[in-house]
Amino acid sequence: MSSEARTAEDGAADHTDGCRRVRRHSGVGGQPAGREAAGDSVFTSSIEWERSFMFASQVGAMERLLETSVRHANSRHQFGRPIGAFQAVSHPIADMKIRLELARMLLYRVGWLKREGRLALLEATMAKIFISESLVQTAMGAVEVHGARGYLTDDGIERELRDALGGPIYAGTNAVQRGILAELLGVRGALSGGGAQ
Numbered sequence: 001m002s003s004e005a006r007t008a009e010d011g012a013a014d015h016t017d018g019c020r021r022v023r024r025h026s027g028v029g030g031q032p033a034g035r036e037a038a039g040d041s042v043f044t045s046s047i048e049w050e051r052s053f054m055f056a057s058q059v060g061a062m063e064r065l066l067e068t069s070v071r072h073a074n075s076r077h078q079f080g081r082p083i084g085a086f087q088a089v090s091h092p093i094a095d096m097k098i099r100l101e102l103a104r105m106l107l108y109r110v111g112w113l114k115r116e117g118r119l120a121l122l123e124a125t126m127a128k129i130f131i132s133e134s135l136v137q138t139a140m141g142a143v144e145v146h147g148a149r150g151y152l153t154d155d156g157i158e159r160e161l162r163d164a165l166g167g168p169i170y171a172g173t174n175a176v177q178r179g180i181l182a183e184l185l186g187v188r189g190a191l192s193g194g195g196a197q
């Protein structure tokens with residue numbers, strides 16, 4: 001993250017300093033965003049939506065990286081043949097497709113549950129972890145397929161990797177997501193780590 005972005009985040013934190021101030025400005029027409037003492041469920045619901053759909057764009061990024069990698073594997077020649085003829089290049093591309101389709105299925109499942117008006121905390125958590133980590137792997141794969149072109153800024157592949165690296169961190173780190181998932185599966189204390197401060 002750039003120092004500018006960090007400053008923007010620090011600024012946001014300053015603005016939320018004090019519940020009274022947040023309440024006065026958070027709802028429509030100056031009304032609170034929810035019932036008094038319902039902050040926990042309002043937060044849980046909004047974070048569920050965030051985890052559900054913010055990562056849809058990452059599925060799109062995976063598709064874009066796959067298409068770019070296939071094009072490059074066919075057009076770039078080394079040792080008298082397209083580099084896609086080497087298994088070291090073609091197999092990671094096949095894995096990109098597997099990750100893409102699994103990520104899409106997880107995303108669609110969350111979308112279906114929300115359209116049915118159902119809770120999707122467990123599914124959204126799984127989707128967040130899988131999609132964000134899959135994009136990192138796919139972006140790493142795309143850099144490798146593109147060789148030095150993947151590393152240079154000209155073609156935008158390295159930018160995709162930089163963008164991807166944020167996914168496992170924002171909207172709750174994946175370590176915390178795994179704790180939530182384990183708790184939802186009934187593992188007591190998985191999130192709090194035994195409650196130590």
Ligand SMILES: Cc1cc2nc3c(=O)[nH]c(=O)nc-3n(C[C@H](O)[C@H](O)[C@H](O)COP(=O)(O)OP(=O)(O)OC[C@H]3O[C@@H](n4cnc5c(N)ncnc54)[C@H](O)[C@@H]3O)c2cc1C
Pocket residue numbers: 001166169170171172173174175176179191192193
């Ligand atoms: C690109 C980007 C965009 C962001 N956008 C936003 C935004 O729009 N709004 C916003 O509010 N925040 C945003 N963030 C902040 C983000 O939510 C936090 O960085 C994230 O929650 C982790 O907090 P932290 O950086 O303080 O790390 P820490 O909480 O200090 O965590 C450091 C490490 O310890 C691990 N850890 C901490 N607690 C636990 C635990 N209980 N169990 C297991 N492991 C744990 C973490 O997984 C991590 O590996 C953004 C961050 C990034 C990188």
